[in-house]
Amino acid sequence: MMLTRWLSLVFFLSGFAALIYQVVWQRLLTLYYGVGAISMALIVSIYMAGLGLGSLCGGRLAEKVKNKILLYFVVELAIGCFGLVSLPFLKFLGQHTAGSSYALTFAYMSAFLLIPTIFMGITLPVLVKIFNHVIRNFSQTISFLYFVNTIGAAFGAIFTSYVIISFWGLDTAIYVAVFINFVLAGIIFTSRRMPASIDMEKQKPAVAAVSQTGSGTVPVVAYALVFVTGFLAIGYEILWFRVVGVLVKASPYAFSTILFIYLLGIALGSRLMGKIFKRNIPDKMNLFLLIQFLIGSSVLSIFLFYYYLTSKTPLQLLTHISFSLQSHPTIVTPDFASFGQNLFANLYAMTDIFLWPMVFVFLPTLLMGASFPLITWLALGSSDQEGKAVGNVYFFNILGNVLGGLVTGFVFLAHWGTEITVMVFIAVGVLFGCFVKSIGSRQLPAYFRGSVVVVLLIVMLSFFPKKGELYQLMHEAYCKDAQTFLEEGEDSLVVTCEHEGSIYNFVNGTTQGGRPGYRFHAHAIETASFAPHAQRALVIGYGTGSVTEVALKMPGMKKVTIVELSKSLMKNLEKMPVFQGLLADPRLEIVLDDGRRFLLRNQDKYDIVFLVCIKAHSSYANNLYSKEFFELVGRHLTPQGVLLAWTDERSVTPKTIAAAFKHVRLYAQIRKEVFCIAGNSPLIQNLPAIKSILEGFTPAEQISINYSLFQFSADESAIARKSALYPINEDWKPVSEYYLGLEFKKHLISSRMR
Numbered sequence: 001m002m003l004t005r006w007l008s009l010v011f012f013l014s015g016f017a018a019l020i021y022q023v024v025w026q027r028l029l030t031l032y033y034g035v036g037a038i039s040m041a042l043i044v045s046i047y048m049a050g051l052g053l054g055s056l057c058g059g060r061l062a063e064k065v066k067n068k069i070l071l072y073f074v075v076e077l078a079i080g081c082f083g084l085v086s087l088p089f090l091k092f093l094g095q096h097t098a099g100s101s102y103a104l105t106f107a108y109m110s111a112f113l114l115i116p117t118i119f120m121g122i123t124l125p126v127l128v129k130i131f132n133h134v135i136r137n138f139s140q141t142i143s144f145l146y147f148v149n150t151i152g153a154a155f156g157a158i159f160t161s162y163v164i165i166s167f168w169g170l171d172t173a174i175y176v177a178v179f180i181n182f183v184l185a186g187i188i189f190t191s192r193r194m195p196a197s198i199d200m201e202k203q204k205p206a207v208a209a210v211s212q213t214g215s216g217t218v219p220v221v222a223y224a225l226v227f228v229t230g231f232l233a234i235g236y237e238i239l240w241f242r243v244v245g246v247l248v249k250a251s252p253y254a255f256s257t258i259l260f261i262y263l264l265g266i267a268l269g270s271r272l273m274g275k276i277f278k279r280n281i282p283d284k285m286n287l288f289l290l291i292q293f294l295i296g297s298s299v300l301s302i303f304l305f306y307y308y309l310t311s312k313t314p315l316q317l318l319t320h321i322s323f324s325l326q327s328h329p330t331i332v333t334p335d336f337a338s339f340g341q342n343l344f345a346n347l348y349a350m351t352d353i354f355l356w357p358m359v360f361v362f363l364p365t366l367l368m369g370a371s372f373p374l375i376t377w378l379a380l381g382s383s384d385q386e387g388k389a390v391g392n393v394y395f396f397n398i399l400g401n402v403l404g405g406l407v408t409g410f411v412f413l414a415h416w417g418t419e420i421t422v423m424v425f426i427a428v429g430v431l432f433g434c435f436v437k438s439i440g441s442r443q444l445p446a447y448f449r450g451s452v453v454v455v456l457l458i459v460m461l462s463f464f465p466k467k468g469e470l471y472q473l474m475h476e477a478y479c480k481d482a483q484t485f486l487e488e489g490e491d492s493l494v495v496t497c498e499h500e501g502s503i504y505n506f507v508n509g510t511t512q513g514g515r516p517g518y519r520f521h522a523h524a525i526e527t528a529s530f531a532p533h534a535q536r537a538l539v540i541g542y543g544t545g546s547v548t549e550v551a552l553k554m555p556g557m558k559k560v561t562i563v564e565l566s567k568s569l570m571k572n573l574e575k576m577p578v579f580q581g582l583l584a585d586p587r588l589e590i591v592l593d594d595g596r597r598f599l600l601r602n603q604d605k606y607d608i609v610f611l612v613c614i615k616a617h618s619s620y621a622n623n624l625y626s627k628e629f630f631e632l633v634g635r636h637l638t639p640q641g642v643l644l645a646w647t648d649e650r651s652v653t654p655k656t657i658a659a660a661f662k663h664v665r666l667y668a669q670i671r672k673e674v675f676c677i678a679g680n681s682p683l684i685q686n687l688p689a690i691k692s693i694l695e696g697f698t699p700a701e702q703i704s705i706n707y708s709l710f711q712f713s714a715d716e717s718a719i720a721r722k723s724a725l726y727p728i729n730e731d732w733k734p735v736s737e738y739y740l741g742l743e744f745k746k747h748l749i750s751s752r753m754r
Helices: 002-033 037-064 068-097 102-135 138-168 170-191 219-247 254-276 284-312 316-324 336-341 343-379 386-415 418-435 446-463 469-474 518-528 546-553 567-573 577-582 595-600 627-635 652-660 687-694 699-704 716-722 739-753
Strands: 483-488 493-499 502-507 510-515 536-540 559-564 588-592 606-611 637-646 663-669 672-679 711-715
Touching: 002 037, 002 068, 002 102, 002 138, 002 170, 002 254, 002 595, 037 068, 037 102, 037 386, 068 102, 068 170, 102 138, 102 386, 138 170, 138 254, 138 343, 138 739, 219 254, 219 284, 219 316, 219 343, 219 386, 219 418, 219 469, 254 343, 284 316, 284 343, 284 418, 284 446, 284 469, 316 343, 316 469, 343 386, 386 418, 418 446, 418 469, 469 483, 469 493, 483 567, 493 567, 502 567, 518 546, 518 606, 518 637, 518 672, 518 687, 518 699, 536 546, 546 559, 546 606, 559 567, 567 588, 595 627, 627 637, 627 652, 637 652, 652 663, 652 672, 652 716, 663 716, 711 716
Parallel strands: 536 559, 536 606, 559 588, 606 637
Antiparallel strands: 483 493, 493 502, 502 510, 637 672, 663 672, 663 711
């Protein structure tokens, strides 16, 4: 059994490497093609389409190629070779095609992603054919291999984000995956000499046991079922990313953590089904239908328990704490005395990013994982066509994934919202219960099955939270007793609350501006005083409009272009009278796009650029905080143009800005850096410009725009001295976004200075 052990290790590491590629390639593609809903959907769809086509191709190759181990060796080697050239290839492709139309973007992404993902898709059916030849039990083979590959993928996802990218960057992660592929190719090349790897075509299958023969199910029925369950699986995944993402904010670690729990549940479910297969199960179709029923029932139970325990019991504290935390996981200072005094809060702050995926995701995915080997067995029409069966099932599963992702994201969420979409998915799952004929040896009469399904549907319709209620509950700590405006679309979930003249705005759970925004007014006015004759302004990220308001009050301003990623944000703000007035100015041009993608696809010049974007440690923030991005902004400034950029991260971000611009002014507020003003020409302030802009505000507003809240802190030379020990953000080194490595470095620097 030496070959089986080697192949198990190979497939574990293959899944590990595959998720490194997925996480990193997806992240790198956004540098050139944006993080908008359409761009992200294209990336995911093309990636999964490649896997599906590869599995279809692999299923046929597994039945025709004699030396299957050599075939597997070639596939792993090809993936590694592509990974090795992927960084320079993508850089070349991106530099020549960035900012293209979405039709061309689809073509360019396909040129990059399809080749490696097709090779990745080939691996499962080929290895199933090899492995099954050794152990001669198809159900055990598919269950075990799916478990091994998926558990490898789960740990690959978590290790990539929390360790490799955080400490060494995106490029290092790719090279780690390449190294794994080449090591695997070497292992496979060595294993080809083992006795078990002899020509399989010359050996006839052993006399088939019940589990090895064709299932008797019409394959077309099995493929239809796997398509539907694949549609639901990816639909649920998108919904979980939305729900959990609001609780843990826009953390760069949220994607990999949720994906880890999702894949872990699927892997363990597959393994569990392998153990169940050891028993004699006469009606596997009945078991498959029962599992789909249980998936729907479990999702219903989880959402109801969360909603009512949070709204009616002290457990609401967990949601309130998570919602109040600005980073997930939150790094607690290693002061053991204070840590012990607040043990629960500190432990919760460090682990809630794992807790919420476990609550919402783990149990349903455990059941989903049990479904895959079961439906694959049902699709096996002939005992000697296991490779083809696996390839076909994987293809139809991914076909359902792709369509489910697109329909859920662009149709269901955009028109129905989370709550109604979840209810529809639950209803489909529960309706499978009508066809479950028995549980164990006990037969279930039709009237009993129908009654259970009807009762569950009535419970769902009666008690499930209505549209918007789930997210209103999550935002309750900030929006209780306030007038709440909510908009959910394919891009984001936006909640804006108005209470006694104050406005609080949240996008996917993260604070995005607020009114009155007098401190933002002050920062923008200070910046405007260095460009007193500005006629064209660019605002990247609207927030709640404070900066745009200042730009429009500049005396010579002729045009202000707002580039806002979230269409849902603008739709939500337009419901409120205060924003209806602000957005009605004829000098405004509103562009719904990714800020970086917008700059890459036009050559316009601006006298002043306001970067009103997300926090530096938010997901994809490095696209707007890297040295390459600031250089891109610099190319869009007029000779005397200036940039305003907020610096909630106070070590790396100012140094990065100073690396891209010749002249920088850093401002501080109560010992904390607040914002930078940067330009390629000397920064000369025009104090009368401040007065002329303030005259556009009411006397009460002028008093509130308090300049004492901040002061000049450092120029580019002082920034270089203060941050000498710190790195800078680069496209391939998202230091401040993946902040765990930076926090560790800060701790080391602090220890040295004591």
